[in-house]
Amino acid sequence: MRIAKVLIVDDRPENLLTLESLLEQPGIEVVRANSGEEALGHMLDHDFALILLDVQMPGMDGYEVAELMRGNRKTKHIPIIFVTAEGKGKAQVFKGYESGAVDYLFKPLDAHIFKSKVGVFIDLFHHKVALEQKSLELDQKLVELEELQQQLEQTNEQLLLLSITDGLTGLLNKRQFNANFSHEWKRAYRNKSPLSLIVIDIDYFKAYNDTYGHTKGDECLVQVAQALADTVKRDVDRTARVGGEEFAIILPDTELAGAQHVAERVRDNVELLAIQHKGSPVSEHVTVSVGAASIIPTQKEDTLSLIKAADAALYKAKGDGRNMCCSATLECELGAV
Ligand SMILES: [Mg+2]
Structure with missing residues (x-):
C-alpha cells in the first residue's frame, strides 16, 4: 500500500509536535511546515493525501494558503482540514469552507475525533490511489486490445489475400x-x-x-x-x-x-x-x-x-x-x- 503523506502546518512547534504524535502510525508519513509559505513550498515536492492547516498564522494565514492551493491544478483536490482554536461561530466555519476546507478540527484536539476524521481521509486517499492504478491498468489493456485488433485486421487481410491469390505466382487464383x-x-x-x-x-x-x-x-x-x-x-x-x-x-x-x-x-x-x-x-x-x-x-x-x-x-x-x-x-x- 502506498504511504499516505500528511502535511501539518502550524506556526507553533508544540502544536506541530501534538499533531505529529497523533498521526504516528504505520502507512502515514508526516511533513511539517511552520508557515503558509513553507507549506506552499512543500506542495511542489510532494503529493499529499491530506493537509492539516492551522488557521491563525503570522503572515499568510490558513485561509490564504487554502485559496492558493485551490487555485493550483496540482493541489486543488487535496483535502484540507482546518485546525483552529478560534470561535466556533458559523461565519468562521463558512469562511473556511469557502476557501476550500473540507472539515474542521478544534483545539484542544480530541484524540478520538482527530483519529477518526483523519482516518476517513486516509481511507479515501487509498481508494483514490487504487482507482488511479486500475485506471492505468485499464488504459494499458486498451492499448493491448488495440494492438490485438490491428494484428487481427492484418491477419484477416493476409487471409483474404491468400484466399484469392495463387501462392506461387501471386496472380489471382x-x-x-x-x-x-x-x-x-x-x-x-x-x-x-x-x-x-x-x-x-x-x-x-x-x-x-x-x-x-x-x-x-x-x-x-x-x-x-x-x-x-x-x-x-x-x-x-x-x-x-x-x-x-x-x-x-x-x-x-x-x-x-x-x-x-x-x-x-x-x-x-x-x-x-x-x-x-x-x-x-x-x-x-x-x-x-x-x-x-x-x-x-x-x-x-x-x-x-x-x-x-x-x-x-x-x-x-x-x-x-x-x-x-x-x-x-x-x-x-x-x-x-
Ligand atoms: Mg497558529
Missing part, C-alpha cells in the same frame, strides 16, 4: 478468376459493353520440367506470370493463374482488336524473357500460345461461351504450331510473328 469473370460478365451484360478474355498456355511446359526439374519449372512460372502482369496495365484488367501452366486475362470494356493487341504483347514479352528451353521443338526459349475472344454478352448467365471461344482459339494456336496468338472470331488473324 482460379476461384477468384471465376468470381471476377462472372462479375465482369454481368457488368458487360448490363452495360452492353464488350468483354474480352485471353487464355495463355506455356508451350511444352512438361518438357521444360522434365529437362530442368520442378524447381526451375516453378521459377519459369513466376517469371511468365510477372511478364503477364507487367503487360496488363489497366487497373480493371485481371490476370490469373487458372491451371498448372495456364493463365487467363480478363479485359473489361475491350473489343477483340484490343484483346488481340494485348495477346500479341503477352506472347512477345514472354519470348523476350529469353528463358532457355532446350526441350521445345518450336523455340530455344520458353514461349506461350495465346487464345483471345471477345463478346458483348446478350445473355445474363452464359459465361462459358466466352471461355469456350477463348479456349478454342488457344487450341488453334497450339495446333497451328504454338508460340502464336489466335482469336476466336477472326481465326489466327494475328498468326505467329
Whole structure:
C-alpha cells in the first residue's frame, strides 16, 4: 500500500509536535511546515493525501494558503482540514469552507475525533490511489486490445489475400478468376459493353520440367506470370493463374482488336524473357500460345461461351504450331510473328 503523506502546518512547534504524535502510525508519513509559505513550498515536492492547516498564522494565514492551493491544478483536490482554536461561530466555519476546507478540527484536539476524521481521509486517499492504478491498468489493456485488433485486421487481410491469390505466382487464383469473370460478365451484360478474355498456355511446359526439374519449372512460372502482369496495365484488367501452366486475362470494356493487341504483347514479352528451353521443338526459349475472344454478352448467365471461344482459339494456336496468338472470331488473324 502506498504511504499516505500528511502535511501539518502550524506556526507553533508544540502544536506541530501534538499533531505529529497523533498521526504516528504505520502507512502515514508526516511533513511539517511552520508557515503558509513553507507549506506552499512543500506542495511542489510532494503529493499529499491530506493537509492539516492551522488557521491563525503570522503572515499568510490558513485561509490564504487554502485559496492558493485551490487555485493550483496540482493541489486543488487535496483535502484540507482546518485546525483552529478560534470561535466556533458559523461565519468562521463558512469562511473556511469557502476557501476550500473540507472539515474542521478544534483545539484542544480530541484524540478520538482527530483519529477518526483523519482516518476517513486516509481511507479515501487509498481508494483514490487504487482507482488511479486500475485506471492505468485499464488504459494499458486498451492499448493491448488495440494492438490485438490491428494484428487481427492484418491477419484477416493476409487471409483474404491468400484466399484469392495463387501462392506461387501471386496472380489471382482460379476461384477468384471465376468470381471476377462472372462479375465482369454481368457488368458487360448490363452495360452492353464488350468483354474480352485471353487464355495463355506455356508451350511444352512438361518438357521444360522434365529437362530442368520442378524447381526451375516453378521459377519459369513466376517469371511468365510477372511478364503477364507487367503487360496488363489497366487497373480493371485481371490476370490469373487458372491451371498448372495456364493463365487467363480478363479485359473489361475491350473489343477483340484490343484483346488481340494485348495477346500479341503477352506472347512477345514472354519470348523476350529469353528463358532457355532446350526441350521445345518450336523455340530455344520458353514461349506461350495465346487464345483471345471477345463478346458483348446478350445473355445474363452464359459465361462459358466466352471461355469456350477463348479456349478454342488457344487450341488453334497450339495446333497451328504454338508460340502464336489466335482469336476466336477472326481465326489466327494475328498468326505467329
Ligand atoms: Mg497558529
